[in-house]
Amino acid sequence: MKVSNSKGVLFRDIAVLTPNVEGGTTQFDTAFVAIGGGGVLYIGSSEAAARETLLPYSNYDIYDGTGRLLMPAFANAHNHIAMTLMRNSADDLSLYDWLFKEIIPREERLSEAAAVLGTQLGLCEMIRGGVGATADMYLYANRTVEAIAVSGMRAQIACEAKSTDRQTGITIAKPGELQQFISDYDGSANGRIRVSLMVHSVYLYQESLYTELAAMAQAAGCPIQVHISETAREVQDCLAKTGKRPPAFLAAAGILDNPVIASHCVHLNEEDRQILARPNLLAVHCPTSNMKLGSGLADVPAMLKAGIKVGLGTDGAASNNRLDMYREMLLTALIAKATHLDASVLPAAEVLRLATCNGFAGMGFAESGNIAAGHPADVQVVNLNHPALQPVENYVAAMVYSGAADYVESLMVDGNFLMYKREIQTIDEERVLADIKSLTRLDGSEKIYPSSKPDR
Structure with a gap:
């Protein structure tokens, strides 16, 4: 009806x-x-x-x-919606093997049309699960905006505004692309769309780029979405490369001077938490994804005690494998109680706040939740x-x-x-499900990756 x-x-x-x-x-x-x-x-x-x-x-x-x-x-504060296309196909792998051996090679062959379809599939799933807003950072951001606008949801969509030379591995910032993306989409769909800059992580670009990206976002008045301290290896590599842990490195580069959605925040020490305790920062806990990839367990009570605002997210369906915020709430509560050996830690009312008020506010929709x-x-x-x-x-x-x-x-x-x-x-x-079935086979082999190669 x-x-x-x-x-x-x-x-x-x-x-x-x-x-x-x-x-x-x-x-x-x-x-x-x-x-x-x-x-x-x-x-x-x-x-x-x-x-x-x-x-x-x-x-x-x-x-x-x-x-x-x-x-x-609900406000699903960390997502890669179109990764529904890779659901149930790259499992039982650690994050680095999963990302570099399975996901990135597939993304390099991902067509725009397929990404749109994957986004529509994810939107259907989230709508059925009570999700009213999501923060997304992925390829073909302009088409993601268009799909979300039609869906009726709210979203903060991260624009890449950079390109990588495949021969040298050097990534170049493109401030003009960010400005155009903001002009085209920020505040669109009756104010339901917000725009941010994607800074993938501390390990994907050359060190000199981060200061440039921070300045670019600052000049545009634009928030940032970034993965932070998702794995122990990320922390160790960042220390070896820069002499700083990821939060300190990003703070020194100016990334954290902008409003930030900082996803994962699994491997933090007390100094990290002090750095991240900023009024303009939302740390996003993604318990299912972090456990499935063997990345670890974020200490949400410690973050809250340090004054960090925390939201909840599913991450993409390729590492979850659902976009179900009810499951994220349950796991958030149970993990906190089990790891602290205290059943009173992180009561249900606080978990609900993370999944609603905090997530909406971190995306730029402070009146919702x-x-x-x-x-x-x-x-x-x-x-x-x-x-x-x-x-x-x-x-x-x-x-x-x-x-x-x-x-x-x-x-x-x-x-x-x-x-x-x-x-x-x-x-x-019904059309989305039929089209998805026409693009994939039950054995997991893909028919969705033509030769187009989007810049990362």
Whole structure:
């Protein structure tokens, strides 16, 4: 069933869970929530008050919330969406073998059309799992922007704005490309798209380039997305090459003077954490990917104690192999408790905050991530009528410890339904799945890599 996104919506008799800005959560067993003009108009216990805010929307829809929970959409703060194409095909490898022996050779043959299709596949998966925003750094960024704009999601998209000479290995910054990308896309799709600069890692470019990239981003007023301290080898190699650990090296180059999404942050010492404790930096924890690649376990409680803002991300499906934020929440909580030998560490309410408020803010959408009047209507509806969720004694515990992407019934971003009662509204999911099947074979061999070779 397709629904009109031009009307207001009244969620009636629905349970509500939302993180509070000051900490903790607000929970309603039965509430009325009015949505209109892209935002939340009312949340509370009065149906009459909710209906009054919807008077300008004479033809508004009613959403029966019986047995349903309304909560913020998720912010998947680290992703390579089109890597869905490489899902289930380069497994049981350490990061360096996985990246340099399997992934980069495939990326060098990745066509633009295939990348678009992989992006659409990933968007379908995330929409079904309640994800309202994502931070993406990958090839063909302009086409990623276009696909996300159609999907209705929010995103921060990183532009490469550099090219590498395949003979010399020297990478050259291209500030003109960054400026053009910003001009074309930043703030587009009704403000749902933000732009950043991709700085892949401390190990992919020559040392002199990092200062240039930092200055380029600073001049453009542009955030940066970067992988930091993902493996012990990365830290050791950076020390041997520069005399500094990755956070200190990037800070000295000026990279961290910009707003930064710093993904992984697995191998940090106390000095590293002090360097990363900046108001403009979001450290993104990707537990599934880090464990699957054998990279290690990030110490999220230590980062939070040091004053680092932390979000959650899936990383790409090639190393996860899902884009499921419910799984990332569960693993985040369990890993912290197990490694600290303390069940009270990182309670469920804090984990929910990482997956919502913190991620949205780090991407540049500070008003999203909680449900409050005057804030954007970026929300998901969860069907509580599942055996694995009952009895629901506590909503936040149910979502973090028992929740699953399959329980998401509807997703709304900017007041528009991206999925309504399990039917995706903005992408032709059947067509995407059919096209994906035509591009891959069950034995894992690819038919998706023609001879085009994008610059890295």
